[in-house]
């Protein structure tokens with residue numbers, strides 16, 4: 001309220017609005033409607049190698065014949081993901097690959113399938129492929145809400161963290177404490193300021209996603225804004241908490257990274273949290289960024305209603321309240 | 335509520351910073367209501383520390399502080415409403431305009447002066463809509479004082495309000511303080527400038543190494559030197575011996591002799607007696623007079639007399 005006068009930094013505006021847009025452009029280009037990538041494999045030279053090469057003629061498989069030693073080297077260095085060692089008629093053919101690499105497992109399945117079919121295998125059940133490209137289920141549809149969440153987190157936390165430390169190094173915090181100003185008001189002003197930013201930030205990002213990538217918000221935009229609001233309150237509170245003791249920008253920067261890094265990785269911004277072990281799931285689910293991302297995604301892509309995002313909303317509200325209260329207690333006023 | 339006669343009082347104040355020696359070492363101070371009290375002392379003497387303890391911004395290690403009859407531990411909010419503070423260094427946000435800063439600070443107080451009014455008092459009307467970053471050092475300083483005035487305080491703390499100001503800005507600030515005092519309110523200020531203390535302050539306290547070493551009106555302190563005038567002489571012909579210094583202090587009207595960079599400084603009263611006697615003495619001793627100057631004694635002389643060191647060393 002009293003700090004509405006602080007919003008005059010052009011560079012801050014870029015980091016808030018420009019950066020996520022650039023990031024989604026870059027990622028959008030990277031993931032946009034590209035034909036599925038071919039896997040590179042190598043066949044060890046020897047009898048039968050040429051036949052295999054012929055049988056593997058497919059746009060999804062890039063195969064070459066190489067001498068034994070060279071072939072092994074290519075596999076080791078990761079240039080190819082699979083090495084086929086041909087065998088005599090009737091004997092077992094060898095696939096050599098790293099099982100922990102999803103690409104390699106995929107190549108194995110693909111290659112084996114192609115070879116077995118070419119060599120006369122008959123599939124008992126006919127299948128029909130249906131490829132998904134319509135809006136709502138593409139990677140960018142998954143990515144955009146995650147980016148909005150990430151952006152809310154980093155702009156709230158960095159924005160507030162730096163601003164407070166800056167005020168502290170300028171002795172302005174001390175000067176303000178020398179007035180009858182209520183301390184809670186002071187901290188609250190930062191939170192409210194973030195909330196005002198958000199009214200511009202979130203619609204802008206979603207509008208951008210819609211215009212450029214055709215990402216549609218299936219659910220209620222109002223609910224989306226409500227969630228974003230709770231999210232930004234939670235991160236503003238965390239930002240205050242992180243900045244509450246720090247005396248200089250290095251300290252606050254380090255602490256910020258410490259707090260944000262786990263969420264950056266573990267909160268399903270770029271890939272789904274289901275990639276993490278089941279034991280970690282309950283923990284991940286109560287991280288504020290996970291809650292925010294899940295909520296935003298549910299509303300954007302699946303059109304979830306209020307009751308379906310209630311858990312996310314509660315998680316965010318609790319984070320906001322707890323972090324704000326803690327910041328108020330811990331804040332270094334002098 | 336009747337005004338207490340003592341606006342600020344501290345007893346046996348000790349402030350020890352973590353790991354350091356005592357920045358304040360047993361300080362007793364009374365600031366009377368309605369006076370302008372000056373704290374003088376060299377760099378690191380403990381002026382800022384003292385003032386910030388009185389302002390309730392620092393917690394003293396030991397000692398007792400009472401402001402306007404109240405205590406920080408129990409009456410913080412009420413006290414804050416009645417205090418005006420200008421810190422030794424504060425930077426407002428770069429992109430805040432002068433008038434916005436005043437409105438902002440005014441908004442913290444339940445009652446206070448019109449921002450426009452205060453703007454006029456510190457002669458910053460022309461800079462009304464300028465960003466803080468575009469102000470000169472002196473203008474920033476005046477704005478800081480304006481921010482301290484906008485809550486219409488009963489007690490005003492100014493930590494080195496005129497350091498780095500040009501003579502004209504300094505005069506303007508002196509006017510602001512004089513004006514404030516005329517309304518019967520109390521000012522506590524710190525300064526390195528003797529003429530400032532002599533002009534503005536009813537009483538001054540000189541602090542050195544966390545201790546109060548002199549207290550009184552500027553006039554009293556100077557009188558205590560034993561003379562209101564100082565004669566500075568530079569003598570030709572090499573070093574001046576101890577016996578010569580002794581002989582000089584025996585001259586009628588001279589109360590003290592001390593060595594300064596260019597020669598000797600003699601505290602004298604009355605001048606019309608001491609000066610002819612001094613000239614006679616030098617002529618009699620066959621000493622060459624290279625330079626002679628007289629001036630009024632200042633608080634600087636008081637400090638040097640008390641500590642043997644200069645105030646701005």
Ligand SMILES: Nc1ncnc2c1ncn2[C@@H]1O[C@H](COP(=O)(O)OP(=O)(O)OP(=O)(O)O)[C@@H](O)[C@H]1O
Nearest residue numbers: 351352354357375376377378379380381382383384
């Ligand atoms: N935050 C601090 N931590 C440790 N020591 C400090 C701190 N602040 C001040 N001091 C020390 O306390 C002593 C008194 O400092 P203070 O700032 O009160 O001096 P001052 O009289 O205001 O000096 P100046 O004329 O330079 O403003 C100094 O020796 C200083 O080094």
Ligand SMILES: [Mg+2]
Nearest residue numbers: 381382383422
């Ligand atoms: Mg100081």
